[in-house]
Amino acid sequence: MKAKIFDTTLRDGEQTPGISLTPDEKRLIARKLDELGVDVIEAGSAITSEGEREGIKKVTSEGLSAEICSFTRAVQVDIDAALECDVDSIHLVVPTSDLHLEYKLRKSREEVKTMAIESTQYAVDHGLIVELSAEDSTRSDMGYLKEVFQAGIDTGAKRICACDTVGMLTPERAYDFYSQLAELKAPLSVHCHNDFGLAVANSLSGLRAGASQAHVTVNGIGERAGNASLEELVVSLYSLYNVKTKVNLEMLYEVSKTVARITGMYLQPNKAIVGENAFAHESGIHADGVMKKAETYEPITPELVGHKRRFVMGKHVGSHIIKERIHEMGFQVDQEKFSQIFNRIKALGDMGKCVTDVDLQAIAEDVMGVM
Ligand code: KIV
Ligand code: ZN
Numbered sequence: 001m002k003a004k005i006f007d008t009t010l011r012d013g014e015q016t017p018g019i020s021l022t023p024d025e026k027r028l029i030a031r032k033l034d035e036l037g038v039d040v041i042e043a044g045s046a047i048t049s050e051g052e053r054e055g056i057k058k059v060t061s062e063g064l065s066a067e068i069c070s071f072t073r074a075v076q077v078d079i080d081a082a083l084e085c086d087v088d089s090i091h092l093v094v095p096t097s098d099l100h101l102e103y104k105l106r107k108s109r110e111e112v113k114t115m116a117i118e119s120t121q122y123a124v125d126h127g128l129i130v131e132l133s134a135e136d137s138t139r140s141d142m143g144y145l146k147e148v149f150q151a152g153i154d155t156g157a158k159r160i161c162a163c164d165t166v167g168m169l170t171p172e173r174a175y176d177f178y179s180q181l182a183e184l185k186a187p188l189s190v191h192c193h194n195d196f197g198l199a200v201a202n203s204l205s206g207l208r209a210g211a212s213q214a215h216v217t218v219n220g221i222g223e224r225a226g227n228a229s230l231e232e233l234v235v236s237l238y239s240l241y242n243v244k245t246k247v248n249l250e251m252l253y254e255v256s257k258t259v260a261r262i263t264g265m266y267l268q269p270n271k272a273i274v275g276e277n278a279f280a281h282e283s284g285i286h287a288d289g290v291m292k293k294a295e296t297y298e299p300i301t302p303e304l305v306g307h308k309r310r311f312v313m314g315k316h317v318g319s320h321i322i323k324e325r326i327h328e329m330g331f332q333v334d335q336e337k338f339s340q341i342f343n344r345i346k347a348l349g350d351m352g353k354c355v356t357d358v359d360l361q362a363i364a365e366d367v368m369g370v371m
Contacts, residue, residue: 003237003245004213005230006040006131006189007033009259010059011071011091012227013217014044019263026055027062029218029262032255034064037246038230039213042091045071046081056085067129074112074119082128089129091161092119096145097136109144117151124156131189133161138168142180149184159187161215164202167195167225174205182210191215192228199228204236207243218259219267219274231256231273231305239300253306273305280310282354284318287311291320313360315349325357331364340367 010026013019021029026043033041043059044052060068069089072078082090094116101107107115116132123130132152137145149160162181169177169192181188190206190213192199203214220229231252237243256274260266269277279302281287289296290309302309311321322342326333333341344363345355355363364370 002212003207003243004039004187005037005234005245005247006042006069006213006215007038007066007217007230008042008091008191008215008227009033009217009221009230010055011042011044012215012223013221013259013263015223016221016226016263016265017223019221019265021055021262023051023055023058025262027058029259030059030064030066030068031062032251032258033218034062034066035248036251036255037248038066039246040067040069040089042069042071042215043085043087045078046085046087047072047078053081053085056082056087060086060088069131072119072123074115076119076122079119079123079126079128082123083126087128089131089158090123091131091133092116092123092157093133093135093163094148095135096140096148098141099139100136113144113148113151116148117155120152120155120157129159130157131159131161132157133163133189133191135163136165137162138164138173138177139166146181146184149181149186153184153186157186159189159213160184161189161191161213163191163215164193164199167193167199167202169202169205170198171201171205174202175209178206178209178211187212189213189215190228193222194220194225194227194229197225199226200232200236203228203233204241207237208241219256219265219271221259221263221265229272235273235300235305239304249304250306274307276310278302279307280312282312282314283316284320287321288318291324313345313349313355314353315346317345317349317355322360325360326364329357329361329364331368333364333368337367 043056067088070082070087072090074094188211190203190211192202216230217227218230220226234245234247269275286297
């Protein structure tokens with residue numbers, strides 16, 4: 001199994017409440033994504049605004065290796081806007097659930113299928129690669145969904161994408177759902193949202209079921225609870241499924257930090273793979289284990305994703321790590337002095353504090369009478 005990565009940080013990710021990127025910020029992130037090695041960069045939705053088009057144009061004028069894509073609805077004006085930005089492809093989206101058709105579009109199934117066909121035709125005639133995407137596909141009638149996709153493929157769509165728009169799949173249902181769509185004769189993308197915290201698990205199931213590409217965002221940013229996170233997906237593929245992507249894993253931490261800084265969406269410390277605590281150890285048993293053999297409490301090395309291991313000196317710290325640190329700082333302490341230092345760290349821990357290297361140095365100097 002091989003997987004392609006379609007990054008939508010600059011489109012679905014930018015739809016995160018509170019995020020709005022300038023054209024230069026889009027360009028900067030696109031450069032990083034290209035360096036990272038994603039296959040497709042969805043640079044935005046060209047119809048959105050003048051500034052959005054400026055941003056997409058900046059991305060397309062960079063001469064990047066990745067395919068550059070714009071989101072479009074199934075209307076000519078959106079496709080014209082994408083063409084104006086000189087993108088390689090469009091992510092052409094029609095809703096397919098009766099819920100969306102009735103309450104949002106107020107159109108019949110037949111009308112929406114016709115829109116999909118006509119806009120695919122228009123885009124293909126204008127030289128664009130079309131990825132035909134079904135919004136709210138996981139709450140759609142499977143027969144109708146397949147009909148729309150087949151009609152798109154027959155008209156020239158090169159790929160199809162089924163969106164779990166409000167994150168309703170489970171890994172089991174994702175496998176079953178994407179297996180049925182994988183029977184169609186076109187490369188299939190998974191696009192999963194994280195409303196129940198299952199976006200990455202569902203994407204992995206979809207890929208196992210026969211999809212060949214996953215839509216992801218850096219740090220999992222996106223509408224509501226976000227999208228499947230790029231870093232979690234590609235590292236899971238690599239480490240747990242032995243599946244390669246073109247992503248340079250060693251850049252993941254750096255790219256995550258860049259996106260967090262530019263978007264202002266900072267990560268919770270316990271975020272998998274790229275969070276500040278992803279390779280941090282405090283408890284004595286864990287830290288001791290990691291110092292003897294990292295695999296004891298680390299499933300992957302921090303170096304694999306360009307991160308760093310960190311030992312935290314708090315209430316749960318063990319004597320081994322403190323001895324090591326003090327030694328590295330150049331102190332020679334006997335057992336009695338060491339106990340004094342260790343007890344002071346524990347006392348601070350009991351007060352809810354964590355000790356940094358600078359604090360430890362100060363405590364050690366105080367105990368040793370160096371100050
Ligand atoms: O989640 C979704 O359904 C989407 C589509 C609009 C492409 O992002
Ligand atoms: Zn989405």
